[in-house]
Amino acid sequence: MAAPSSFLLWSYYGHGWSRVMRYCRLPGLRSSWPGGPLGARHLSQEKRATETHFGFETVSEEEKGGKVYQVFESVAKKYDVMNDMMSLGIHRIWKDLLLWKMRPFPGTQLLDVAGGTGDIAFRFLNYVQAQHQGKQKRQLRAQQNLSWEEIAKKYRNEEDSLGGSRVMVCDINKEMLKIGKQKARAQGYKAGLAWVLGDAEELPFDDDKFDVYTIAFGIRNVTHIDRALQEAHRVLKPGGRFLCLEFSQVNNPLISRLYDLYSFQVIPVLGEVIAGDWKSYQYLVESIRQFPSQEEFKEMIEDAGFQKVTYESLTSGIVAIHSGFKL
Amino acid sequence: MVPAAMATLLRRALRPLRPLQGRPGPAAGVPLRAASHGAGLLYPEHIPTSLLQKALLAAGSAGMALYNPYRHDMVAVLGETTGRRTLKVLRDQMRRDPEGSQILQERPRISLSTLDLGKLQSLPEGSLGREYLRFLDVNRVSPDTRAPTRFVDDEELAYVIQRYREVHDMLHTLLGMPTNILGEIVVKWFEAVQTGLPMCILGALFGPIRLSAQSLRVLVSELIPWAVQNGRRAPCVLNLYYERRWEQPLRALREELGITDPPCTSTAWPRP
Numbered sequence: 001m002a003a004p005s006s007f008l009l010w011s012y013y014g015h016g017w018s019r020v021m022r023y024c025r026l027p028g029l030r031s032s033w034p035g036g037p038l039g040a041r042h043l044s045q046e047k048r049a050t051e052t053h054f055g056f057e058t059v060s061e062e063e064k065g066g067k068v069y070q071v072f073e074s075v076a077k078k079y080d081v082m083n084d085m086m087s088l089g090i091h092r093i094w095k096d097l098l099l100w101k102m103r104p105f106p107g108t109q110l111l112d113v114a115g116g117t118g119d120i121a122f123r124f125l126n127y128v129q130a131q132h133q134g135k136q137k138r139q140l141r142a143q144q145n146l147s148w149e150e151i152a153k154k155y156r157n158e159e160d161s162l163g164g165s166r167v168m169v170c171d172i173n174k175e176m177l178k179i180g181k182q183k184a185r186a187q188g189y190k191a192g193l194a195w196v197l198g199d200a201e202e203l204p205f206d207d208d209k210f211d212v213y214t215i216a217f218g219i220r221n222v223t224h225i226d227r228a229l230q231e232a233h234r235v236l237k238p239g240g241r242f243l244c245l246e247f248s249q250v251n252n253p254l255i256s257r258l259y260d261l262y263s264f265q266v267i268p269v270l271g272e273v274i275a276g277d278w279k280s281y282q283y284l285v286e287s288i289r290q291f292p293s294q295e296e297f298k299e300m301i302e303d304a305g306f307q308k309v310t311y312e313s314l315t316s317g318i319v320a321i322h323s324g325f326k327l
Numbered sequence: 328m329v330p331a332a333m334a335t336l337l338r339r340a341l342r343p344l345r346p347l348q349g350r351p352g353p354a355a356g357v358p359l360r361a362a363s364h365g366a367g368l369l370y371p372e373h374i375p376t377s378l379l380q381k382a383l384l385a386a387g388s389a390g391m392a393l394y395n396p397y398r399h400d401m402v403a404v405l406g407e408t409t410g411r412r413t414l415k416v417l418r419d420q421m422r423r424d425p426e427g428s429q430i431l432q433e434r435p436r437i438s439l440s441t442l443d444l445g446k447l448q449s450l451p452e453g454s455l456g457r458e459y460l461r462f463l464d465v466n467r468v469s470p471d472t473r474a475p476t477r478f479v480d481d482e483e484l485a486y487v488i489q490r491y492r493e494v495h496d497m498l499h500t501l502l503g504m505p506t507n508i509l510g511e512i513v514v515k516w517f518e519a520v521q522t523g524l525p526m527c528i529l530g531a532l533f534g535p536i537r538l539s540a541q542s543l544r545v546l547v548s549e550l551i552p553w554a555v556q557n558g559r560r561a562p563c564v565l566n567l568y569y570e571r572r573w574e575q576p577l578r579a580l581r582e583e584l585g586i587t588d589p590p591c592t593s594t595a596w597p598r599p
Contacts, residue, residue, distance in 0.1 A: 265379050279374075
């Protein structure tokens with residue numbers, strides 16, 4: 001299974017953003033461009049510079065993208081089941097907390113990157129729908145006399161049940177998007193939802209487009225995290241918010257040992273028994289260890305240009321929500 | 328808070344797998360992912376596991392195999408994680424036998440790439456090779472569907488269990504059993520008596536759980552006693568160098584091993 005060497009991006013968007021971009025990325029080009037004359041010393045430095053981690057393995061940067069793609073291609077079908085098994089259902093609470101922190105209002109434009117199976121997107125849609133309905137109820141109660149237009153609109157069901165909110169789910173992996181679309185169809189989510197194939201390091205969107213950018217459990221799989229952060233900064237509107245939910249460093253030593261024990265002993269076994277895939281889940285737990293700590297990541301976010309960057313550790317630091325604003 | 332004895336016990340159970348501490352020691356102590364190019368791995372597909380992981384794998388795979396009988400990979404994993412002692416006994420038995428020790432030295436593999444299908448096709452009717460090919464065709468199976476060994480921490484034992492898996496189809500041919508669930512259970516009983524592998528014993532005992540009453544009756548009254556008798560009487564089937572016996576008539580081979588004809592033909596078998 002060779003990694004694809006070019007990525008085609010389409011945007012399916014029901015409302016008018018019908019730009020189709022054909023983007024071909026050559027793997028050799030982007031990673032090692034020191035910008036100076038290449039002497040012998042530069043060559044060896046360059047070689048070291050293009051290596052990165054894949055879990056505890058060392059691979060070249062070009063390889064990493066392909067290997068990560070293969071991991072998620074093979075886990076896609078059992079992704080949600082395995083999430084529930086591995087976190088004992090707690091991942092749902094984490095994602096709910098992310099939404100509550102976001103507090104979207106009707107009219108918010110959300111970009112959910114690495115959002116493959118749609119967990120964040122569906123929660124967002126539920127939230128804004130509930131909010132919008134609440135607002136409508138309050139309006140009804142407040143003013144018993146509605147205008148004739150409003151009454152007519154209600155009868156025609158023309159009102160947008162989401163109040164103008166839209167969510168765009170972007171993922172680099174076709175399999176994950178496929179599963180997400182299947183879920184959406186099964187659970188009846190249609191309005192306000194769009195699915196785009198795209199790379200977090202080079203998003204297929206214009207500048208200043210979104211109110212909120214989220215990336216849940218995705219950024220540790222990106223080869224160049226700084227580029228993903230820069231892209232996030234680019235596509236957000238001024239005043240927009242960056243939110244990242246990711247595994248982080250545990251602050252309590254006892255819990256840390258238990259967590260390591262559980263991660264390395266139990267999770268690959270679960271992966272083998274339930275999904276028939278030991279190695280993908282080994283990669284998953286190793287990639288968590290390779291991700292920077294809360295403070296380090298906060299600094300990386302600040303480097304990308306975000307301000308008022310804060311983080312909140314959940315479950316003793318097993319996960320953390322980082323938040324920043326483009327001001 | 329944890330008593331010192333328990334702590335040492337726990338540490339010993341986890342010893343082969345401590346990637347964060349990078350403790351030097353046997354091959355399994357090396358950080359797993361650093362072994363991407365074979366350093367620290369005993370064979371290409373090897374995944375070093377700790378005692379705790381093996382226990383969890385054994386329990387999990389047993390449960391999953393019962394829950395979903397189509398997960399053959401789970402049966403394989405169960406065999407690998409529970410069979411260490413038995414595999415050693417089998418390996419020693421093979422070493423003592425002249426044909427078996429040859430197999431251990433030459434390490435033949437049965438797969439579509441190593442079999443000469445054309446030659447097998449041209450063999451006379453009734454020979455082992457021809458009957459084996461017929462068995463593969465009739466049941467629409469291929470020798471390539473066996474998953475490679477991963478969790479055995481000894482390279483020779485890994486080969487022994489791989490050989491056992493590849494010989495499984497041979498046993499079907501020798502015993503004349505089809506690949507439906509009834510046939511598989513009979514072969515499992517034969518293998519359980521022959522090899523003593525815990526996975527075979529568990530499979531033989533728990534396999535019949537999903538059978539109908541009629542099939543169970545046939546199984547218990549006729550098929551199992553026949554399989555056990557033949558298993559006891561025959562020498563260890565892993566010691567047979569099948570690749571050298573393709574021309575041998577099946578009937579003669581059965582006589583050599585003391586395997587009698589199965590009690591009833593497959594057409595008379597009730598539907599499981």
